[in-house]
Amino acid sequence: MQLIDKAKTLLNSIRQSKFTRNVVTVAAGTMVAQLIALIAAPILTRLYDPAAFGIFGIFTTVAGLLVPIAALSYPAAIVLPRNDLGARQVVRLAVLTAVLISGCTGVALVLAQDLMVRLFGTEELRLYLYLIPVFMLFSALMQVARQWRIRQRDFTVLATSNIAQAMVINTIQVAFGLFAPSASALISTQTFSHILHAGILVISRPSIKENAAMDLVAPREQSPVPTIIATAREFRDFPMYRAPEQLANTASQSLPLVLLAAFFGPVVAGLYTICRTVLSLPTRLLGESVGAVFYPRITRSILDGTNPTQLLLKATILLAIVAAVPFAAVVLFGPSLFTFVFGSEWTVAGEFARWVAVWRYFDLLRQPAVQALPALKAQRWHLQFTLVTVGLRAAALSIGYLFYDSAHVSVALFSLVGAICSILLIWIVVRRIDRFGGHYGRYPSS
Secondary structure, three states, X not given: XXXXXXXXXXXXXXHHOHHHHXXXXXHHHHHHHHHHHHHHHHHHHHHOOHHHHHHHHHHHHHHHHHHHHHOOOHHHHHHOOOOHHHHHHHHHHHHHHHHHHHHHHHHXXXXXXXXXXXXXXXXXXXXXXXXXHHHHHHHHHHHHHHHHHHHOOOHHHHHHHHHHHHHHHHHHHHHHHHHOOXXXXXXXXXXXXXXXXXXXXXXXXXXXXXXXXXXXXXXXXXXXXXXXXXXXXHOOHHHHHHHHHHXXXXXXXXXXXXXXXXXXOHHHHHHHHHHHHHHHHHHXXXXXXXXXXXXXXXXXXXXXXXXXXXXXXXXXXXXXXXXXXXXXXXXXXXXXXXXXXXXXXXHHHHHHXXXXXXXXXXXXXXXXXXXXXXXXXXXXXXXXXXXXXXXXXXXXHHHHHHOOOOHHHHHHHHHHHHHHHHHHHHHHHHHHHHHHOOOOOOOOOO
């Protein structure tokens, strides 16, 4: 009985807190955006064939691998400084870094295009390599704008920007599918989506702080080179540890697509792509919503020593409860759901989805713990942990191919390893907070 009373008290505090209201604001916008994507998905799968989705998946995988290094993860540091002057310095640093690295990447891809074509076994990819630097640059600018809005707690703009971007992009993809369905249509619209999203975030009227957009676009203070260098030095753990960790994590999550394409061909890769796309919808809905609100809050809680463990557990429990039903439905009825929604040729994607749902559920639950790591000064450890995880996931996929010659077994082993690693990460982060609680004090001068 006492345990039940404690659970009720915890649930009531979650429901009534400002944190929950802010999460609901962001989640509502993300939910509408994902609903638009869900409505468009069965239309798109009937307009575009699996091969087109396979090429599209390879492009987004390659581009996605490079996005974490586009601004060297400096956008994630925008939330940390204690005042807006320090945050604006990080904005300048992130934008400058994104421009330089995207340009260098463009040159490198021109020189390595033959290698990329041989690696993925499709000549068509050559046509789209030149869009990758554009994809990288505007992805980085979108992250900068998003983190600034998060810092300003302008959650309404985050919500409305998600809706506007989803409406425009899905409409364009359906229109292309009606008249010229191809991988190029999917790739070009996906690239344009980052340009659109970044623009919306910058020009939208702030609902919390009236000068937020002007602070981002045209900061009042000058930024001489020594100040930028000092800012880069102060937040050096982001390019040193967080950027490589995000690169490794993205590579780990993209391993099935790359290896399935190499082992079993683009059609199997296309089946996995639609599976990954569908299951990323609830992950984005809940993970991004909680993360946007939770990141600045857990950072301040850790820096000030105001019971961060309880905050972390509340966020994790909230995610566990809300996400249980949709992911359980996919585990139980995945093949039937995919056949009904997308058509009979996508039944195999539903089989994949059963296993991927297990991984995605626990990957979602670990998001609050991951958000706590920068303030815990644990980004170096997180990089090491992720590298071990990548190795385990690659081994799981290889075992499925080498010993069973089965895409199903490969996806199942990959997903189980991912779920176990997520559970382990949550446990370790909770222990770290308990061990060092209240003794963090970071970035006092910014």
